[in-house]
Amino acid sequence: MFNMGRRILVLLLIIQKATGQTTTSTGAPTVASANCDITCMSHCDCSSKGLSSVPQYLPTFISSLLLDNNAITTLNQSDFSRYSRLNWIILNHNHLTSLQADTFAGLINLWYLDLGNNYIHIIEVDAFLNLPSLQELILSHNSLHVFPLTVYDIFANIPTIDISNNPWQCDCRMLPFKQDMTGVPAFEKQIRCAGPANLAGKSLLYSVDAEDLNCSSFSLPVFLSSFLGVIGGILLTLSVFLIIWCRNKTSKTSPVPAPDTHVTSGDRDQTGHDVTETGTAESDDVERGSAHGPDPYGLDLGYRIVRPPLPPIPGAEP
Structure with missing residues (x-):
């Protein structure tokens, strides 16, 4: 009964709107008069x-x-x-x-x-x-x-x-x-x-x-959405691995700064004046194997004292 009454009310509102009525029997405002x-x-x-x-x-x-x-x-x-x-x-x-x-x-x-x-x-x-x-x-x-x-x-x-x-x-x-x-x-x-x-x-x-x-x-x-989701996941994983690989490769191939082998040593000449010699430090083995041999009257680059050769003995055969 309640539902029937509501439906009748809706029908009345529609009829009032279509016919242009301005009030109901009770004097309340109707659809036609509403703004x-x-x-x-x-x-x-x-x-x-x-x-x-x-x-x-x-x-x-x-x-x-x-x-x-x-x-x-x-x-x-x-x-x-x-x-x-x-x-x-x-x-x-x-x-x-x-x-x-x-x-x-x-x-x-x-x-x-x-x-x-x-x-x-x-x-x-x-x-x-x-x-x-x-x-x-x-x-x-x-x-x-x-x-x-x-x-x-x-x-x-x-x-x-x-x-x-x-x-x-x-x-x-x-x-x-x-x-x-x-x-x-x-x-x-x-x-x-x-x-x-x-x-x-x-x-x-x-x-x-x-x-x-x-x-x-x-x-x-559904198939396309699932397929695209899988492909997207694979591409994302590959991208992460590629970034990590590139970073590792860059760190391994970066040049290491060479040590400064430029050596400057000071010495005095025969007149007593300071002499500055600039050269490249070499190993002892390389120095010993030099074609000219060590300087008999001076100090080597390693600051080792070099003994001069003995003078010849008189009367001895060369």
């Missing part, structure tokens, strides 16, 4: 305004907000935080692709939310958390292909949910959801497989068994 500016009262009609985001200039006390047929692509928590009294939000026929966590946080009075006819394919955890008054949620005609198991319990506590006409992919990703299905929530009966081909058109609840949900069939996108 999308600061002058609107409890109900603000911002339909078909070309909006790309939720307007933030409306009165904070509004209770219903129509945003259908616009160009809104994303929703953030701050979009509705100033409108804490909302109980109606209509966002169908926009360009939404995902629902972030806590998008509707703080809307404890919200009981009707229409997100149909968008492109939603991702619903994050806690996107519908803490909405104790929510009675009806519309997600039909979107791009949902895998049912998020994290929201199953939340959906099960919402009296009316419409998730029909989504391209559900009945593969291994839907197995946890299939195992939790009881047949009691009405939304379980709305899921019909769009793929893979052997399950297309079948009811996930009635016509698909758990063992049918596998990911063994070839999928080009």
Whole structure:
């Protein structure tokens, strides 16, 4: 009875908008008299305004907000935080692709939310958390292909949910959801497989068994993503090894500075004057093997005293 009353109210709002009525039988403002500016009262009609985001200039006390047929692509928590009294939000026929966590946080009075006819394919955890008054949620005609198991319990506590006409992919990703299905929530009966081909058109609840949900069939996108991931890992590993090898090779081939073998020694000549001799130090073996032999009257470069030859003995044969 409660759901029927809500649907009648929605129908009346649509009829009033189409016929241009300005008041209801109780004198409350109707859709036709509502504006999308600061002058609107409890109900603000911002339909078909070309909006790309939720307007933030409306009165904070509004209770219903129509945003259908616009160009809104994303929703953030701050979009509705100033409108804490909302109980109606209509966002169908926009360009939404995902629902972030806590998008509707703080809307404890919200009981009707229409997100149909968008492109939603991702619903994050806690996107519908803490909405104790929510009675009806519309997600039909979107791009949902895998049912998020994290929201199953939340959906099960919402009296009316419409998730029909989504391209559900009945593969291994839907197995946890299939195992939790009881047949009691009405939304379980709305899921019909769009793929893979052997399950297309079948009811996930009635016509698909758990063992049918596998990911063994070839999928080009999955294959390409896995292949590119492996190639990327190999290239990264090779790059690291190449850098290490180049550094090691550079350190081994770097020239070592030669020791300074330039030796300067001081000596005195026969007149007693200082004489500076500059030469290259050589080993003792090389010095001994010199073609001219050591200087008999001087000091060698190693500062060794060289004994002069003995004078000839008189009368001795040469």
